[in-house]
Amino acid sequence: MEEHIPLRDKAGEVLTSTMWDGDRKPDSSRARHLPNLPLELQEVIVNELEGENEALKQCALTCRLYRYLAQKLLFKSVVLEFNCEDAVQKFLGILQNPSQLSGYVKHLSIGERHGRHEADRAQMLLNTSIAQIIPALTNVVDLLLGGFVYFWFTDLKPSLQLAIIAKCESLLGLMLVRVKDVPLKIFDHLPRLEKIDIHCVAFANRRGSDPHCRVVTPPCRIKDMRLADANIPRMGSRTVYPFFMEQKIAVGLLQSLSITMDRRSWEPFLPTDIEAVKGLIRNNAESLRFLEVIISEHAHVVLANDEPMFHVSKMPALEEFAVGGVLCNSEIEIPATGSIDFGWLSRHLETIPSGRKLNSVVLRIAIFWGTLVTDDILNLEGLAYFENLIVDKVLPQADSFYVKFKIWDRYGDIGPVAKQMQERLPTLQGLNVLHFEEYRTGLGD
Known part of the structure; x- marks a missing residue:
């Protein structure tokens, strides 16, 4: 019998459920006839259960149709944790077999959802299976990188760094939370991005000694942007606001903008930061709702x-x-x-x-x-x-x-x-x- 591997959904619940085997005949004493409803209507009914994972697991045991409809929702959001090596390996095994599951995943979270002791950091960053999983998830449009524990992007294995950067090319939404040393070149790989959320992030300029790093192809479709406690320590200004202004990131199309000017300091912000935020707002004055x-x-x-x-x-x-x-x-x-x-x-x-x-x-x-x-x-x-x-x-x-x-x-x-x-x-x-x-x-x- 096939099994869901013990992954976690967006709410943090473990996704484990034995699925119905199409080659095995069901017990006739327990057989149930499905109502004679159009397939489209049955799909609408199952879709109403989104977020109700226990109910979806029961639906998946009912028949092939409901298995398909329920799996689409159960695997819509997947969390890959650095310290869940066994679960990640099992998921990788499923994806390597003929399976439709890889196409169901729309929202992907990579990082650590729970606090870990500092001693676990080396183990956390050595996971190589995630780098193999990311390319297989062809329909991911939203990526959350980070979680409750700070980690350094540049400490990830090169293969994982490259896999994340490559996946950025197809993203509509990107959220970075508690990540350090995120390369500024990531902004060259977000051509489709419509939503960005940055919280407690330190970027790194890896393009040589030029303090004024240039983004060759800045994101130009962003409609929703949230910035809080984001900085570039190695550049002249600690915050990202002047950088966003200079590189023309998110210009003219923003409908929603939220900025929390927090750098965890008792000192007021520099005039350059204030003026940069004013500029971001001014550049989107016609479109902001x-x-x-x-x-x-x-x-x-x-x-x-x-x-x-x-x-x-x-x-x-x-x-x-x-x-x-x-x-x-x-x-x-x-x-x-x-x-x-x-x-x-x-x-x-x-x-x-x-x-x-x-x-x-x-x-x-x-x-x-x-x-x-x-x-x-x-x-x-x-x-x-x-x-x-x-x-x-x-x-x-x-x-x-x-x-x-x-x-x-x-x-x-x-x-x-x-x-x-x-x-x-x-x-x-x-x-x-x-x-x-x-x-x-x-x-x-």
Whole structure:
């Protein structure tokens, strides 16, 4: 009898199930007649079970038709873990036999989904079977490289590096998570890419001594882009934003852009980084429908001349936007009275043109050490202007609006600063648009 090898699906469940053997006659006492329904309708019914893996396994035991339909969904997403050598080898064995399974895989994850001890790193990077599997999966369109554990791309076996780069040529979606030394040449191998997500990634310039690495054929079809904590340590700027601007990566077609300007530093971003992000937004002003910019996750927001990162009035297709950053930080010396206000948020709201209707506006504000936020360092006039601007201009033009505070305090009590914000923004509090929670993992939801 044939068997599914013990792989994991996208949700992390082990995919193991003995499949029905077409050469073996079923027990007539247990035989069931399928309803006399068109094949197309039966396929629609099985497709409704996507994500319900136990139910799909039972469907696969029913008959040849349901086996085929269920396998297409069970093997749609496959996770190859560096430390699951036995499972990977069994899967490779199945692919080397006449099988349709290789064509079912659309979404492929390579990396480590679970935390491992540092001693396992050498073993993790020695897996050679994955390099043989990747070319066999001819219909993969989405690739996730990485996981919960950092690893170095350049420590992978050369055959695995080449297999990953080659697979990039046919990808529609690419996600990189916690990977170091990713070669910049990867951007020369993404001609079909429509979606890219980069989180906690360090790129490496391997093209000689030229600090201004050039991408020969930059991706030109990207519609959805998310960037967070991505840098190029060996180049002049630590972040990828100037590089993306210079190489014209994702220009003119972006419909969704999310940027979290986080480099795990208490220092504000350099002007070159700020200007590069502004340029990315400006280059896609005509096409953007969703925009999220977290200006900072650690340092307090510093914008030259208090200029906004973007102008809603110059983005005719924009339907939703979110902007956020750090209001104050306990690690940074706070100047004299009036140092804390919401001016940088107000500048963005002022760019909403009169009569413009938006689906959603979200403001995200982080406060490190809530006990620092006292009345003597608050710009009360600025807060009053901020509230009036929202009530008079934003609320009438947005179907959904809220302000989300994430607060960290040495003593773990966010109540006092939350109460203070409620008292200083009484109208917004009365409208129930102020939300408070303890700061734990960042500004994102």
